[in-house]
Amino acid sequence: MYDTLLVLHILTAAALFGTIAVFSAYALGSPAGARVLMVGNVLWTIGGLGTIVFGVWLALYVDDYEIWDGWIIGAIVLWAIATELGRRAQVGFTEGADDRDRSRASLMHWLRSAVVVGLLVLMIYKPGA
Numbered sequence: 001m002y003d004t005l006l007v008l009h010i011l012t013a014a015a016l017f018g019t020i021a022v023f024s025a026y027a028l029g030s031p032a033g034a035r036v037l038m039v040g041n042v043l044w045t046i047g048g049l050g051t052i053v054f055g056v057w058l059a060l061y062v063d064d065y066e067i068w069d070g071w072i073i074g075a076i077v078l079w080a081i082a083t084e085l086g087r088r089a090q091v092g093f094t095e096g097a098d099d100r101d102r103s104r105a106s107l108m109h110w111l112r113s114a115v116v117v118g119l120l121v122l123m124i125y126k127p128g129a
Contacts, residue, residue, distance in 0.1 A: 005058045012050025013120075019044040019086070020113050026093045027106040037093055044086055052079055070128045078119045085112035 022040030059065045059072050066072070085108045092105020 002058075002061060005054055005061060009051060009054035009058060012047045012054060013123075015043045015047030016051065016082075016116055017047075019047060020116060023086075023089060023093065023109045024113070027109045034094075037090075041090065044083075048079070048083055052076070071122055071126050075119060075122050078115050078122065082112050082115040082119065085109075085115060 019040045022036060022043070026037070055072075055075065056067065059067050059069070089105045089108035089112060092101040092103075092108070
């Protein structure tokens with residue numbers, strides 16, 4: 001069961017990086033296509049829900065971890081921050097967005113990218129575990 005949960009957790013985390021790749025193209029100046037943005041948003045939904053559900057499930061399943069461990073709480077907080085930054089980035093990458101909206105969306109995207117990398121580092125090193 002542990003291996004299955006871990007694989008599902010990692011696969012859904014890969015979907016988060018798919019979203020980062022899609023939004024990075026737009027942040028670097030690619031024209032915003034509605035279909036590709038939709039794919040990026042769907043990847044974030046799948047990845048976001050999957051990582052939180054399977055991550056909490058793993059924390060409850062593994063005897064060495066507790067849901068109130070600092071690194072797990074930190075991961076949940078970073079996940080929530082990344083989700084909110086992504087919501088704010090979505091607004092500026094729509095077809096009717098002006099340069100100011102696109103600039104703000106790019107900032108939100110790069111901040112989300114940094115938070116996701118921080119989340120990855122937290123998952124790898126598990127400080128305090």
